[in-house]
Amino acid sequence: MYIDWTPDYAIGVARIDEQHQQLIAMINALYEKIGPDVSSSATWALLDGFNRYAESHFATEERIALDAGVPMAELNAHKQEHQAYRDRMGIFQHAFAQNEKRAPVQLMAFLSSWWLSHILVRDKELGRLINERQAHG
Numbered sequence: 256m257y258i259d260w261t262p263d264y265a266i267g268v269a270r271i272d273e274q275h276q277q278l279i280a281m282i283n284a285l286y287e288k289i290g291p292d293v294s295s296s297a298t299w300a301l302l303d304g305f306n307r308y309a310e311s312h313f314a315t316e317e318r319i320a321l322d323a324g325v326p327m328a329e330l331n332a333h334k335q336e337h338q339a340y341r342d343r344m345g346i347f348q349h350a351f352a353q354n355e356k357r358a359p360v361q362l363m364a365f366l367s368s369w370w371l372s373h374i375l376v377r378d379k380e381l382g383r384l385i386n387e388r389q390a391h392g
Contacts, residue, residue, distance in 0.1 A: 256367040266382025
């Protein structure tokens with residue numbers, strides 16, 4: 256699913272918002288390149304850069320939250336969601352290694368829905384907490 260970035264996706268933390276915009280642009284680029292005629296091995300190779308950027312984003316997001324003084328319970332829950340994403344991507348990597356035909360389409364559906372949900376729910380709350388703490392601190 257192609258995603259048009261809108262201001263509704265902004266969480267109010269400039270560095271994180273910039274990275275989210277980049278992630279959405281990368282998902283859109285993958286969406287244009289990945290299809291039923293692309294082999295699983297080629298698809299996974301296309302995802303390598305996206306996966307590296309996602310990992311960098313997770314580290315940045317967690318560091319900003321920690322530096323802002325977001326409560327550890329909230330930060331740990333956020334980290335667990337990031338780990339669940341990694342776990343799911345590992346399942347996809349296995350599916351691609353097995354050359355499962357539906358894996359590319361399933362992967363693109365997962366990426367679109369997971370990132371939109373994560374940004375609109377978890378990251379919105381994280382942004383609220385970061386901005387609240389920075390305003391008082």
